[in-house]
Amino acid sequence: MSSRSSLTNHQLETFELRRLELHRRYSSQCLETYHGRGRGEEFIADKIRAICGSSQFCLHTYSIQSTPYGLPVQPVMYFAGDQIEQVFLLTDGRVKITQFSERGTEVILRLCIPGEVISELALVPGSKQSSTAEAVQDCKVLAWDSATFEAAMERFPVLLCNAKSILEQRLQELERRFCEVSTETVSPRLAHGLVRLLDQIGHKVNSHVEINVSQEALAQMTAMTSFSVCRLLTNWEDQGLVKLRREVIEIHSVPRLLELCKAK
Numbered sequence: 229m230s231s232r233s234s235l236t237n238h239q240l241e242t243f244e245l246r247r248l249e250l251h252r253r254y255s256s257q258c259l260e261t262y263h264g265r266g267r268g269e270e271f272i273a274d275k276i277r278a279i280c281g282s283s284q285f286c287l288h289t290y291s292i293q294s295t296p297y298g299l300p301v302q303p304v305m306y307f308a309g310d311q312i313e314q315v316f317l318l319t320d321g322r323v324k325i326t327q328f329s330e331r332g333t334e335v336i337l338r339l340c341i342p343g344e345v346i347s348e349l350a351l352v353p354g355s356k357q358s359s360t361a362e363a364v365q366d367c368k369v370l371a372w373d374s375a376t377f378e379a380a381m382e383r384f385p386v387l388l389c390n391a392k393s394i395l396e397q398r399l400q401e402l403e404r405r406f407c408e409v410s411t412e413t414v415s416p417r418l419a420h421g422l423v424r425l426l427d428q429i430g431h432k433v434n435s436h437v438e439i440n441v442s443q444e445a446l447a448q449m450t451a452m453t454s455f456s457v458c459r460l461l462t463n464w465e466d467q468g469l470v471k472l473r474r475e476v477i478e479i480h481s482v483p484r485l486l487e488l489c490k491a492k
Contacts, residue, residue: 295371305361305369306347312355314371316346321367322429324445325359336448338401339364339441341429349391353378409451418460419488421450426479437482442475 296319299305305316308327323340337359340346346369348357372380381388408417422439425446430437447457461477464470469485471478479485 296368299363299367299369301363301366303363305363306357308357308360310357312348312357312374314347314373315349315377316361317370318342318344318346319368319370321363321365323361323367324364325361326448327359334448335451336445338398339425339428339449345394349377349395413492414452414456415460416489416491417450418446418452418457419485419491421446422477422479422485423489426482426485430479433478435480436471437479439477439479440475441477446477 299321305323306313318340319342321342323346325337325340325346326334327337328334340361346361348355348359381391408420412420425439425441426437429441430439432438443457443461444454446452447454450457461470461472465472469479469481469488471480
């Protein structure tokens, strides 16, 4: 069930007012950062080109039709079941995409990092969000209203093609994870989850790679209990494969982690 159902009307009104206030507060700051001079502008332009495929349209969209703003940790950008009103491109921070079971258990479908499209891409007018998006770090995004994005897809077929490609990649990842949950034991399942996070958010520190993720979030991404994740990681730490810190997992042997992916 959607977490929105547990909020009162007053809480929803407060959330909307806060989101509008954040938009006003951060817009000027983000515009200066994104349209100014430096690597931030080039990074965002490259990411938009990857989506649009047309540099002329990309530049027009980037400089005129997009709306930049920031979000602090924890605000929900949208809930499952909401109408798709905007398309978001994450330019800084991290966002988790989740769904809730009928018993209220949260499942993390994916983590979004800078350069990724956060929201659902509405290929059919009137589509609704199938998941909930929540900032887990202070974030900056570019936003297009859905009407603008839909009109652009009609005008530029390459944009529609790339939108379909993004959805296809997401579906393929979910299919792989479903296969892992259905056929693998907990050890290779957890190893696969860590390998995906290595590629996505891992960063090298001295002789090891660090992943900034909590064990609870890791459990939600691998369909495991927090107890099972803690037990396995503790065993791997005793073997020298990983080292555990608060919301940080150090990987000290990537080859051994890859071997665990093949374990039965």
